[in-house]
Amino acid sequence: MSSVGIGQRPQNRRQMMVKAVWTGIWLVYLSAPVSDLVHGGHSTGVVVLGWCGLVAFVGWYGALVFRTGRGETTPFVLVSLWVLAAEAALLSFTLGREWLVLFVYVSIASGAVLPLRMARWAIPAVSAVLTAIALIVPGGKAYLAGLLIPAFLGGFAMTGVRELIRTTIALREARATVAQLAANEERLRLARDLHDLLGHSLSLITLKSELAGRMLPDHPEKAAQQVADIEQVSRQALVDVREAVTGYRRARLSGELAGAQVALTAAGVTAELPAEPDLTDVAEESESALAWALREAITNVVRHSGARRCTVELVRRQTLDGPVLELSAEDDGSGGSGHGPGNGLTGLTERLEKVGGALEAGRVRHGFRLVARVPTQAPFEAADHPVGSGP
Numbered sequence: 236m237s238s239v240g241i242g243q244r245p246q247n248r249r250q251m252m253v254k255a256v257w258t259g260i261w262l263v264y265l266s267a268p269v270s271d272l273v274h275g276g277h278s279t280g281v282v283v284l285g286w287c288g289l290v291a292f293v294g295w296y297g298a299l300v301f302r303t304g305r306g307e308t309t310p311f312v313l314v315s316l317w318v319l320a321a322e323a324a325l326l327s328f329t330l331g332r333e334w335l336v337l338f339v340y341v342s343i344a345s346g347a348v349l350p351l352r353m354a355r356w357a358i359p360a361v362s363a364v365l366t367a368i369a370l371i372v373p374g375g376k377a378y379l380a381g382l383l384i385p386a387f388l389g390g391f392a393m394t395g396v397r398e399l400i401r402t403t404i405a406l407r408e409a410r411a412t413v414a415q416l417a418a419n420e421e422r423l424r425l426a427r428d429l430h431d432l433l434g435h436s437l438s439l440i441t442l443k444s445e446l447a448g449r450m451l452p453d454h455p456e457k458a459a460q461q462v463a464d465i466e467q468v469s470r471q472a473l474v475d476v477r478e479a480v481t482g483y484r485r486a487r488l489s490g491e492l493a494g495a496q497v498a499l500t501a502a503g504v505t506a507e508l509p510a511e512p513d514l515t516d517v518a519e520e521s522e523s524a525l526a527w528a529l530r531e532a533i534t535n536v537v538r539h540s541g542a543r544r545c546t547v548e549l550v551r552r553q554t555l556d557g558p559v560l561e562l563s564a565e566d567d568g569s570g571g572s573g574h575g576p577g578n579g580l581t582g583l584t585e586r587l588e589k590v591g592g593a594l595e596a597g598r599v600r601h602g603f604r605l606v607a608r609v610p611t612q613a614p615f616e617a618a619d620h621p622v623g624s625g626p
Contacts, residue, residue: 262293264336268326271333285330292322292337299344312348319344320361327368332375335382338365342386346393358390423585429476430579434534436472439494440465442501442537464497486526488512488549495533499545502537504566507546517560520590521609525549525562527586528594528607531579532564540568540603551611558611559592567602583607 271277272285299315323337338361345357365386369375447461492508499506514522529547536545545566552559584594592609 264339265289265293267333267336268330271330275331275333277330281330285326288322288326292319292326292340295319295322296340296344299348316341316345316349316357320364324364324368327372327375332369332372332378335365335369335372335375335378338362338368339382339386339389342390343393346390347397351394351398354390354394358387358394361390362387423582426582430582433472433476434531434538434579436468436475438534438537439468439498439501440472442498443468446501464501486523486530488514488522488526488529491526491529491533492547495529495547498533498537504536504542505544507544509547509549512549517611518590521560521592521611524586524590524592524609525560525607528562528583528605529564531583532605535579535603535605536564536566536568540566542566542568542602552608556610559608560611561606561608563604563606565599565602565604569602 268285268289272282272289277285295315295318299312299319319337319341323334323341326334326337342358342361342365345361346354349357362383366379366383369379369382443461443465447458447465450458450461489511492512496506496508532547533545536542545564548561548563550561550563552561580594580596587594587607587609590609592607594608595604595606597604
């Protein structure tokens with residue numbers, strides 16, 4: 236539904252119509268000046284001038300309400316308020332006490348269009364002018380009690396309503412920003428998952444395709460086995476991609492160790508891998524981050540290193556920040572030709588930082604080494620059980 240707030244410019248015809256209706260409802264309080272012009276016994280010339288003054292007042296008031304932005308101080312705003320106040324004073328002095336009601340509109344307009352720091356002074360000032368003129372105009376004291384409270388409280392009530400609307404608008408914008416950030420985070424997660432999943436699976440498919448091609452003339456049985464492996468890897472990659480898209484993908488170290496053995500063997504790399512790890516006290520998020528680190532390391536060995544040997548170790552260490560699980564993967568290859576971390580290492584660093592871990596990767600004397608460390612407990616669990624505290 237299209238709506239427009241107090242002190243906010245209408246953006247389309249519908250908003251303009253809605254605002255015109257709401258503004259027109261409040262103009263009903265101008266019945267006192269209209270009644271004075273019709274039944275006040277004024278001369279024709281005075282009635283004509285009175286109607287001109289009333290129309291001019293309503294015109295200025297409408298222009299002020301429709302054209303100003305949300306609490307912005309512009310020359311048009313200040314000039315309009317001065318014109319409205321001057322018209323209200325002139326018409327009250329010349330035509331009588333019935334016209335004092337115009338100051339209520341001046342006060343409310345001040346609360347609606349001025350910034351709060353200015354409205355807090357403008358509204359009392361308008362109320363003071365209303366009081367002074369009511370004491371001068373014949374019979375004005377009788378109208379003062381009925382006009383002063385609406386002018387004073389109505390003006391400040393309008394500032395409160397305007398601030399409430401501005402806060403609501405700000406909350407809507409903040410909610411939209413949060414939704415956009417959440418969408419961006421989901422896109423980053425999906426990009427990381429697809430990069431790690433497809434990079435590893437496609438590298439393995441490429442290697443096995445090359446092996447099958449070399450075996451096909453002389454060893455068709457072995458080539459058929461490689462083709463069967465390619466089919467299995469492709470099916471598993473399809474399952475992994477579907478899980479990643481739906482957000483259910485969680486890598487496991489045991490599965491990645493088995494996949495690493497297959498990939499390294501297919502690439503002709505001698506693999507030294509740890510036995511089945513004991514992860515009974517390791518948080519799922521930490522295990523998953525290490526599993527992604529192992530997948531990225533093996534993918535880089537197979538695709539870029541040209542290594543003949545790869546050693547993977549998984550050890551527990553005690554640090555000043557608490558117990559950590561450390562995964563290291565070192566090869567004897569020449570490494571890639573790129574400069575700086577690639578998309579895989581960048582995404583892997585983000586994964587590890589999310590669980591309180593860290594990544595180190597770089598050249599060593601005889602190859603390349605990647606080290607990933609994660610806390611064995613999730614961050615909130617470690618905070619609940621600090622070192623030296625009881626259960």
